[in-house]
Amino acid sequence: MTIRSEPATRAGGAPVGGAPVGGAPVGGAPAPRPGPVAGPSRSRRLLRTVGPALLVVLVLLVAWQVTVQLTGVRPQILPSPLRVAQQGWLNRDDLARHGLSTLAVTLIGFAISLVVSWAVAMTVDFVPWLRRALVPLLVGSQTLPIIAIAPLMIIWFGFGLLPKVLVIILTTFFPVAIGLIEGFAGADRETGRLLASMGASRWQQFRFLRLPGAMPRFFTALRIGITYAVVAAIFAEYVGATSGLGIYMSMQKNSFRTDLVLAAVFVTAVLSITLFALTYVVERFVCPWNKRSIDAGAGPRDV
Amino acid sequence: MSDDYLRLRGVSKTFGTPNGPLPVLDGIDTTIGRGEFIAVIGPSGCGKSTLFNVLSGLESPSGAGRVELTGADITGTVGHCAYMPQRDLLMPWRTIGDNTVLGLDVQGVPRAEGRRRAAGLFDQFGLSGFENAYPAELSGGMRQRAALLRTVVQDREIVALDEPFGALDSLTRTDLQAWLQGVWQRHDWTVLMITHDIREAIYLADRVLVLSPRPARIVRELAVPLPRPRDVRLLTAPEFVALEAQLLDLLHSPARS
Numbered sequence: 001m002t003i004r005s006e007p008a009t010r011a012g013g014a015p016v017g018g019a020p021v022g023g024a025p026v027g028g029a030p031a032p033r034p035g036p037v038a039g040p041s042r043s044r045r046l047l048r049t050v051g052p053a054l055l056v057v058l059v060l061l062v063a064w065q066v067t068v069q070l071t072g073v074r075p076q077i078l079p080s081p082l083r084v085a086q087q088g089w090l091n092r093d094d095l096a097r098h099g100l101s102t103l104a105v106t107l108i109g110f111a112i113s114l115v116v117s118w119a120v121a122m123t124v125d126f127v128p129w130l131r132r133a134l135v136p137l138l139v140g141s142q143t144l145p146i147i148a149i150a151p152l153m154i155i156w157f158g159f160g161l162l163p164k165v166l167v168i169i170l171t172t173f174f175p176v177a178i179g180l181i182e183g184f185a186g187a188d189r190e191t192g193r194l195l196a197s198m199g200a201s202r203w204q205q206f207r208f209l210r211l212p213g214a215m216p217r218f219f220t221a222l223r224i225g226i227t228y229a230v231v232a233a234i235f236a237e238y239v240g241a242t243s244g245l246g247i248y249m250s251m252q253k254n255s256f257r258t259d260l261v262l263a264a265v266f267v268t269a270v271l272s273i274t275l276f277a278l279t280y281v282v283e284r285f286v287c288p289w290n291k292r293s294i295d296a297g298a299g300p301r302d303v
Numbered sequence: 304m305s306d307d308y309l310r311l312r313g314v315s316k317t318f319g320t321p322n323g324p325l326p327v328l329d330g331i332d333t334t335i336g337r338g339e340f341i342a343v344i345g346p347s348g349c350g351k352s353t354l355f356n357v358l359s360g361l362e363s364p365s366g367a368g369r370v371e372l373t374g375a376d377i378t379g380t381v382g383h384c385a386y387m388p389q390r391d392l393l394m395p396w397r398t399i400g401d402n403t404v405l406g407l408d409v410q411g412v413p414r415a416e417g418r419r420r421a422a423g424l425f426d427q428f429g430l431s432g433f434e435n436a437y438p439a440e441l442s443g444g445m446r447q448r449a450a451l452l453r454t455v456v457q458d459r460e461i462v463a464l465d466e467p468f469g470a471l472d473s474l475t476r477t478d479l480q481a482w483l484q485g486v487w488q489r490h491d492w493t494v495l496m497i498t499h500d501i502r503e504a505i506y507l508a509d510r511v512l513v514l515s516p517r518p519a520r521i522v523r524e525l526a527v528p529l530p531r532p533r534d535v536r537l538l539t540a541p542e543f544v545a546l547e548a549q550l551l552d553l554l555h556s557p558a559r560s
Contacts, residue, residue, distance in 0.1 A: 190388055197359045197386040198409040198457065208408065212396040289396045289437045 079259035088263030094248065099267045101243040102233050105161065106275070109168030110229040114222075117173050121180035125210065126202070131181070142174040146235065154240040164236040164244075171232035172225040179221025183214025216290070219283045223276055230272045307374070308337035308493060309461060314368035315518075316353050327353045328364070329518035340487060340494045342504035345514030346554065351497045354519065355463050358495065359384040372460055385459035389466040391450035393438035399449050400434035406457035421456050427486055428452045444475040451483070455492060464496040468503070480506055481535060488531060501550045505543060506533060513553045523553050 061081045067073075068080040075083055088095060120138075124131045146167060153163035187210040195205050237246025245264050252260040283290070316328040327350040335341055343351055356362040358370060363379035370378045377383050385406065393402045400418060403425075407417035425431050428448045438446055447467060455462055467483075468476040484507055487494060498504050504511045505527055513523040527546060529537060537543050 188392070190390060191392045191394070193361060194386065194388060194392050195405075195409065197361055197381055197384070198406045199382045200409045204409055208405065209394070212394065215396070287396065289439070 076256045076258055079262065084259045084262045084266070087257075087259040088266065091260060091263065095245075095263060095267050098243055098245045098248040098264070099271065102230070102237065102245040102268075103271060105164045105237070105244060106168065106226075106229050106233040106271075108161065109165040109233060110172055110226060112165055113169040113172045113225070113229070114176060116169060117177035117180060120173075121177050121184065122206075124181050125184040125206065135178075135181070138174055138177055141170060144170060146171060146232070150236050150239045153236070159240055159242055164233055164241070167236040168229050168232045172228045175228065176218075176221045176225045179217045179224075180214055183217035183221075184210045186217070187213045215283075215287050219279060219287070222282075223279045226275045226279060227272050230268065230275065234268060307334050308339075308372070309335040310369075310371040311358075312369040312371065313366075314354070314357055314364045314370065315366050316350070316357060316362065316368075317365045317518075326518035328357070328368075329520045331368075331519065331521060333512060333521055333524065335493065335495070337493055338491045340507060340509045341496070342508035342511045343495060343497050343514065344499070344501065344504050344511055344550065344554070345519060346516045347499065349514050349517050350519040351514060352465060354514075355386065355465055355495070355497060358461065358463055359386045383459055384461040384463050385454045385457040386463045387450055387454040387465065387467055389469045391438070391446040393446055393449060393453075395438055398435050398437055399430060399441065402438065403449055403453045403456060405453055410457070417456075420458075421452065424452050424456060427489070429482070442475075443471055444479055447471060447479060448482075455490070460493065462492045462494045464494060466497050466499065469499065476503075477535065483507065484531070484533060501547055501554070502538060504550070505529075505546050506538065511550065513550065525549065525553075 065080050065082060068078055079087075120134065124134055149170065150163070150167050153166055157163040157166070184206075187205075191209055192205055195209060200208065233244070234246040234249070237244035238250050239246075241247040245268055249261050249264045252258075252264065311331050311333050314328055314331040315326070317324045317326045319325075331354060343354065345351055353362065357364050357368075360370075360377070360379055360381035360383065364370075368378070369376055372383055393399070394405070397405070400421065403421045404412075404414070404417035407420065408414075412420075422434075425434065428451070430445060430449060430452065433441065433445065433449075438449070441449065447470075451464075451467065454464070468479055471479065480503055487507075496504075496507065508527055511525045511527060512521050513525065514520065515522045525546065529542065529546075
């Protein structure tokens with residue numbers, strides 16, 4: 001499917017259909033922007049994207065349900081998916097409250113982690129010897145066993161926000177910072193020389209070349225980071241908290257409510273997938289050229 | 304046309320390598336008039352790009368070599384020479400309009416003023432209507448014209464083109480050569496163009512500088528006294544072919560001696 005076949009309007013307001021722009025060499029005409037709403041084709045595209053995944057999930061759920069019913073296993077060991085849904089719905093207020101708490105912790109922790117990783121990555125980019133000094137430390141931070149550190153954080157900093165934020169930073173800082181550092185460093189050298197010949201300062205080279213050039217890698221790192229952040233938040237809560245899906249799961253497990261543990265797992269998955277999908281929305285706004293380059297059929301995306 | 308607009312005086316360059324010093328340029332001396340179109344031709348790897356880096360101030364010559372512009376020493380200073388590399392290097396995240404004003408952005412020219420200056424050239428460069436397109440949406444020839452627009456809109460004293468059409472297919476290249484000749488005649492750009500293509504050199508240039516294999520020296524400055532505007536049919540004219548033969552001899556004999 002090409003965008004060109006849809007009725008669309010160029011920025012200038014002149015209608016552009018499938019006809020090439022007058023006088024322009026064939027293949028050089030910019031692809032018209034997609035129309036504001038392209039109803040059926042858009043939902044069809046959505047179905048094609050998520051359809052296969054939904055189908056697999058559905059098959060697994062049916063298999064699960066059938067297994068539980070045929071074997072008659074006790075719900076404390078393995079509840080059926082229908083029971084999980086039913087009990088989850090009955091406890092929706094609790095799940096929502098704890099879910100929102102986890103969401104807040106995740107967002108606060110990840111936001112701070114982003115600020116720290118941007119600051120470190122930019123510093124490393126401007127002071128090359130710091131790269132050699134700091135990158136081994138970053139790698140080291142990733143080898144810390146969170147499972148051992150998280151309980152210590154609770155001992156040191158209590159049940160409040162701080163230990164959870166620290167666990168999230170420890171988990172997500174590395175992938176984001178490395179993505180940025182390599183994104184900045186991966187800038188095209190020749191373009192750097194071109195800017196230098198124009199008299200660009202080090203800061204201008206960063207602003208015009210290294211920063212926008214790092215965006216694809218940054219968004220890849222952001223996607224990895226945000227999913228890690230949810231897991232880290234839940235883990236920190238599991239170890240000790242007053243609210244959040246982690247402590248909720250821990251409590252339900254202790255009272256053998258396996259069905260509610262799984263309901264909380266489901267809420268966690270929805271949370272992660274939503275945040276993950278949001279990064280694509282943000283990327284679309286920050287990097288509009290990617291989308292349009294793909295529409296123009298300009299080869300593989302530069303990620 | 305004043306005769307000593309740009310002067311290279313004894314420009315040499317030697318790079319230090321693990322295997323000892325590597326001389327790349329060996330005493331380049333020449334004078335270029337204002338508004339002249341100079342082609343620089345030589346065997347691959349002879350140091351043409353180093354010569355351009357010295358010219359644009361990105362590298363300083365070794366020893367006592369100097370670059371002078373209207374009598375002033377500009378050795379090792381950037382900002383006099385607008386440089387266009389072989390690859391268009393258009394930034395995929397900038398629209399064509401924004402790409403063409405990159406040099407003006409660097410100079411701190413306000414966006415609106417930069418856009419206004421570039422807008423005057425979009426028509427001549429065959430890019431009208433593509434200001435808001437992204438580079439990936441353009442053909443190779445259009446991208447190369449956009450890169451040239453980005454170069455000349457900086458309004459520098461010298462325009463340095465490093466094999467500007469080297470990456471294009473031959474039909475597009477011929478079209479762009481004819482077009483470049485046209486726009487050059489309408490403006491008073493002083494152009495130095497590196498090329499590997501003997502015909503391109505003769506077709507476009509007022510004078511061809513022939514470099515020796517590394518370390519590069521100027522072995523010959525060949526004037527091209529063909530009248531302008533030059534037609535594509537000139538490529539087969541006897542005087543054109545005679546110049547071509549001379550250049551072929553020059554480029555292929557020193558390697559054997």
